[in-house]
Amino acid sequence: MNFEEYCELTQDKQKVNAEKSLLFTFTNSKDEEFSISPEKIHSFLVFAVENYHLIHNAWGNTPSKKADLHQYEEKSYRAIFKTASSPDLKIISSTGSSQTKALTLLISKLLGYLTGNKYSTPEENTYFQKSSIAQALSNWNKLDVPQTKEIRSPDKRNIRELFRQWMLENGLSPRTANSYSGTAIKFNDKYLTDIGLKESSLYELSSDGVSATLEALYAIPSWKEADEGGNGMYSAACKKLAAFLSENSLHTFIHLPKPFLLLAGISGTGKTRFVREQARFGTYKLVAVRPDWHEPGDLLGYETRLTGSGSPEYVSTEVLKFIAAAWKALVDAGLETEAGEQDGIKSLHVSGEQDALSRVRAHWLCLDEMNLAPVEQYFSDYLSVLETRKWHKEDGSFMYSCDALLDSGKLNVGGVKLKQELGMDAPEYAELWELFLQTGLPIPFNLIVAGTVNMDETTHGFSRKVIDRAITFDFGEFFPNDFEAFFDDEEAEKKYPVMLSFPLSSHTGAATDAAKASRSFLKAVNEKLKGSPFELAFRALNELLLTVESFNADVADKFRLQAVWDDFLMMKLLPRIEGDADKLGDILDSLENVLNTELGEIWNGDNVRPDLWRENNEYIACRSKRKIELMKQKLTGGFTSFWP
Secondary structure: OOHHHHHHOOOOOOOEEEEOOOEEEEEOOOOOEEEEOHHHHHHHHHHHHHOHHHHHHHHHOOOOOOOOOOOOOHHHHHHHHHOOOOHHHHHHHHHHHHOHHHHHHHHHHHHHHHHOOOOOOOOOOOOOOHHHHHHHHHOHHHOOOOHHHOOOOOOHHHHHHHHHHHHHHOOOOHHHHHHHHHHHHHHHHOOOHHHOOOOOOHHHOOHHHHHHHHHHHOOOHHHHHHHHHOOOHHHHHHHHHHHHHHHOOOOOEEEOOOOEEEEEOOOOOOHHHHHHHHHHHOEEEEEEOOOOOOOOHHHHOEEEOOOOOOOOEEEOOHHHHHHHHHHHHHHHOOOEEEEEEEOOEEEEEEEEEHHHHHHOOOEEEEEEOHHHOOHHHHOHHHHHHHOOOEEEEEOOEEEEEEOEEEOHHHHHHHHHHHHHHOOOOOHHHHHHHHHHHHHOEEOOOOEEEEEEEOOOOOOOOOOHHHHHOOEEEEHHHHOOOOHHHHOOOOHHHOOOEOEEEOOOOOOOOOOOHHHHHHHHHHHHHHHOOOOOOOOOOHHHHHHHHHHHHHOOOOOOOHHHHHHHHHHHHHHHHHHHOEEOHHHHOOHHHHHHHHHHHHOOOOOOOOOOEEOOOEOOOOEEOOHHHHHHHHHHHHHOOOOEEOOO
16 A cells, blocks of 8 residues: 555545655645645654654643644644754745644644554544654655656646745745745736747746746846836746756656667657757757768767968867757756776866766657668767767766767867857857867767657668667557547646656666566576577666666566566667568567566556656557567568668
8 A cells, every 4th residue: 555545545635646756745724735845844853852842842832722742733833843944944944833633633644644654534533643753754655646647847836836935945934935936926927929939827837947037038028117116026926937947857757777869760759849848957968860971970970171371270069069069968967077098098077976866857859750861880989989978876976977979189179269159259158169179079978869760762771780779669658649648638638758867877786686586587588589680788678777767767666667578678679670580580479478588577468567767657468579569560571670
C-alpha cells in the first residue's frame, strides 16, 4: 500500500495527492488546495525530534488544550508549528498558522503510514509523540507514491504554491508573497495574448520566457501605467518569478543515458515537434541538414584562405555558435572551468557542486532530416569525441571532461572575429575563451543532439558505428499516431512524453541487484548473437546499466526492470539487425526463444508493462516482441530491417 492509498482509507474529507519527488497536495475543510514538498516535512520532523522540548513547551503554554500532546487542538498545534521558526522551515510555520488542521491531518497520516499504525482522527492521535516521529524518520525510505502517476510537470496551481513558498523562505512577508503569486501574476496574464503568446499564464513559461515577457509588457502603455500606479508590483512579481524558476527545477526529468538521439519515423509524426517540446525548459536550435554535407567542416565550420587580406579565417556555423551558447550557459550557472590533463591529453574540466546542476538547462540541437547526407562523414568527429565524455562525482561535487570537438589551432585561426561570432567577447566569458584556445572546444555536458530521420529512397542508411553511439526511437512504436488523442480536448486523455534532460553520468560500475540482473540478461541475449555482426560489446552494457539507473529500475519490480530491457532492445540491439535470410540465419527465432524466458513477465499478453517514456505511464504490450514479429514478416519478402 502506498501513501495515497493509505490516505484514501481514512474517513475524513481531506484529499491527498502525493506526486512523486515533487509535492504533497492536500485540501482543507473548504476543499481549497495547498502544496508542500516531502523534503520540508522531513526537515520539520528532524527538527521536532531534535527540539522536542520546544514543541512540548509550546503545547504546555497554550491555555486551551487536550489532555495529551498527541491529541489535536487548534491553538496548541498552531503554537507547535510556530516553533519551526528557522528560515528553511518558514513554510511549515506559515502554513501551520493559517491551515493548522489541514497540515496536521497530512503530517499525522504520514506518521501513521510510516509507523505502520491505523489512522483514525487527529483528536484521538496525531502521532506527534517523539518516539513515533523518530520511528517515521527511520522508515522514511518506505514512503512510496503510485508508479502509475508519473507527472509531466506541475500544473499552474502547484507552481504558484511553490513560488509563494519560495518567496516566504526568502524573506518576503506573507501578504507580499500572496499578492505577487496571485493578484500580480493574474493581472500580467491578461496581457499575454496581446504580445503574441499562446500560453495562458506566466506559470507555463521558463525563467527566460518570463524575463522576455516582462520586456514586452513594458512596451504596452496601459500595463506600464498600471505597474507605475501599483508601485512596480506587477514588474516585481515577474522578476521574482523569473528568479524562482531559474533557481528551481520544477519538472520531473529523466536524465538520458546518452546525449545523442535518433528519432525515426514516417513524415508528419511529430519528431521535430517532440524535440521542440522537450526544449521547452531549455534552449532549442533547429538546423536543416543539406544533402551536400560530406565532412565535419559542414557541421562545425572550416578554415579558409579565400579572404581579401590573404590571411586565413575560420568560417563558423550555426551549430558551432549553439555549442558555444551551451558552454556559456555553464558559466552562467556558476560552474568552474579549468584546463586539465587526462591520459596525457589536455582537456577542459567543468566542476562544481552537484546541486548546481539543477540550474543548468539542456541545449537541444535538432538536426532535421539528419540522413539526407551520409551521417558517418559529416558527423564523424562528434561520434568519436562523444565517447570521451567522463564524469566524476564525490562528496556532493562533480567534475566533467571531454576531448576537444574543435581543436585549439582552428580557434586561434579564427581569432577575435570568431570570438565575437561565438558571443565570447563579453567579460564574463573571457576566461572560458582562453581555455578554449589552450585545450580546444569540447562537447558541453548540457548539449543534446537529436536527429530526425526518414528511411526512404531519398535518404542514407546508418552504419552500426552510428547506431552503437545513439539512442534510437522508432517513433511509430514509442509515440504512435493516435488520431483520437490528437483531437481530444480532455487534458487527462492526452499522452505526453516524459521530460528528458542531459546525462549525469558517462560510465557506471554499479553493483546493485538490478545491475547484476541486467548483466545476466544481456549475456543471455549476446549468446544468441555469437559469431554474427550484431553481437553487443561493453559500450552497450554500460548504456544498459545507465538506463536502469535513469529509470530507478529495481529487481523488486520485475515489470519495470523488464520494461527497461525491452526498450533497450528497441533502442540499441534491433536497429543493428538487417539483411536477408542468408545473413541472418535463425537469429530472429533465437532471440524470440531467449526473450520469452528473459522477459517472461512481459513477453506475453496486452498491457503488461509500464510505458516509461510517456508520462501517464500507461501499460502496454512488449515492444520488442511486436518488432521482432514485424521483422520476421518482412524477411519473407527477402530482406528485413528495424527501420519503418
